[in-house]
Amino acid sequence: MEVVVAENLSKRFGFTWALRGVSLKLGRGLHLLLGPNGSGKTTFLKLALGMLKPTSGLVRVLGFDPWREWPELSKRAAFAMEGAPLPWWMSGRALLSELCSMRGFPFANAEKLAGELGVSGYWERPILTYSSGMAKRVLLLTALSFEAELYALDEPFTLVDKATIAKLMRMLEELKSSGCTILVATHYLPEGLEADTLVRFEEGRVVSVENIGRAG
Amino acid sequence: MKLLKLVKWYLGFFHVWAFSLALFFAYIFTYDRFAILGVDPSWDSLLSGAESLQEPVLMAAHAALVAAILFSFEEGEGYSYLRHLTGAGRLQVLAAKWLAYLLLVAPPLVAAKALLSVSWDYRMLARPGFVQALAELLAGAALQASYLFPFYALWALATKRATYFVMGAFLELYLLESFWGGPLFVYGSHFMLLRLPLGPALARLVRDLGLRLAASLAHLAAAAYLELRGEVKWK
Numbered sequence: 001m002e003v004v005v006a007e008n009l010s011k012r013f014g015f016t017w018a019l020r021g022v023s024l025k026l027g028r029g030l031h032l033l034l035g036p037n038g039s040g041k042t043t044f045l046k047l048a049l050g051m052l053k054p055t056s057g058l059v060r061v062l063g064f065d066p067w068r069e070w071p072e073l074s075k076r077a078a079f080a081m082e083g084a085p086l087p088w089w090m091s092g093r094a095l096l097s098e099l100c101s102m103r104g105f106p107f108a109n110a111e112k113l114a115g116e117l118g119v120s121g122y123w124e125r126p127i128l129t130y131s132s133g134m135a136k137r138v139l140l141l142t143a144l145s146f147e148a149e150l151y152a153l154d155e156p157f158t159l160v161d162k163a164t165i166a167k168l169m170r171m172l173e174e175l176k177s178s179g180c181t182i183l184v185a186t187h188y189l190p191e192g193l194e195a196d197t198l199v200r201f202e203e204g205r206v207v208s209v210e211n212i213g214r215a216g
Numbered sequence: 217m218k219l220l221k222l223v224k225w226y227l228g229f230f231h232v233w234a235f236s237l238a239l240f241f242a243y244i245f246t247y248d249r250f251a252i253l254g255v256d257p258s259w260d261s262l263l264s265g266a267e268s269l270q271e272p273v274l275m276a277a278h279a280a281l282v283a284a285i286l287f288s289f290e291e292g293e294g295y296s297y298l299r300h301l302t303g304a305g306r307l308q309v310l311a312a313k314w315l316a317y318l319l320l321v322a323p324p325l326v327a328a329k330a331l332l333s334v335s336w337d338y339r340m341l342a343r344p345g346f347v348q349a350l351a352e353l354l355a356g357a358a359l360q361a362s363y364l365f366p367f368y369a370l371w372a373l374a375t376k377r378a379t380y381f382v383m384g385a386f387l388e389l390y391l392l393e394s395f396w397g398g399p400l401f402v403y404g405s406h407f408m409l410l411r412l413p414l415g416p417a418l419a420r421l422v423r424d425l426g427l428r429l430a431a432s433l434a435h436l437a438a439a440a441y442l443e444l445r446g447e448v449k450w451k
Contacts, residue, residue, distance in 0.1 A: 049300075050300075051297075051300055070300070070303065070305070071303050071304065071305045071308075074301075074302075074303025075303060078301075079301070081297065084294060084297040084298075085293055085294045085295060085297065086298075087229075087230075087295060087298065089230060089231055090228075095298075098225060099298070099301060099302065101221060102218065102221045102222070102225065102302040102303075102304075103301075103302060103303060142298075142301060
């Protein structure tokens, strides 16, 4: 079953085309979107998550139109985007508690993952006081704390230490083996990460799709 | 249920409730001057206090500040990311912002009047029609805040940055608004909705401000369109 389908998908910002004519079909599994900065991988993720409206073409995720049907799709998808601001006036714990409450998920899962990622030690403090690595781990929790069929992570391996990367890789493997779909946009590929598909972006286009393992 | 949770989220957003608490004390300070100046400190003098310059300006400035935080600050700084994460629809978000805005803007003024009048004369509580007058005052304040909301919401969506929004809104308030009426007719609408009984006030508002009300509704439609069409903006 195809989880993400894009057909001739394009996105323009002003006079700049961030994505041009991307057609892609991805099934279940771990898919890496690779490419240099500005190659269009994050724009592709945002279009798949209904944060941006396509200029032309279409994208379907789990059968939904993300732009129009995000409230329905959001029950089955979770995401963490690089550089997204966290509310500095709150504590990490309060933020995750609010998000769990609004999304209708038990807080217990967030607490468990916070322990595993070493966030519990500091998440009672206001986000204002976090280092960038600490904030990044809280940001990752805003995606991984929720049960979903699709996880979209933008640059999850930057700003965090090696131990966190190893834990994160293990979590992604677990999610993959439980039948989830994970889209990871990254320009840094950690050693040992077993992906099903490598999608390479360049200048807003998909230049290659490499199926490595099970994908579908 | 989700709408209520979103309203709760927006009430706590950037600690915006703290500004409402501060405004409550500002109203208290303003009204307490009646007693200091030797004016008979009564419920009636509190109601007529709407004639003073401070009350309409304070309420409009408060409305502008709350709209700046809920719209410009959220979009401009990229916090719209978080509400997208909650899975809320765009129309639901707009409704939640409007409800949170009403809760933040209208009650401080009414609560300050109620508290002061009771503290001046506790027998006020037993006065016939006191509770009804309070309810009408609250409804009037909510209506005036709603009248200002589309203009400020649209202005916020257009400017995106809270600093530009506040500069623009305050320039409008201080340079253009007057007793004879500016684009928002802050004094006029405030006088009608917070001093006259609600029924006649509404009739007069429609009669005198028909064009402005229509413009206000057009603002609302434009703001809703921009919000629904919008993209998540990233810092």
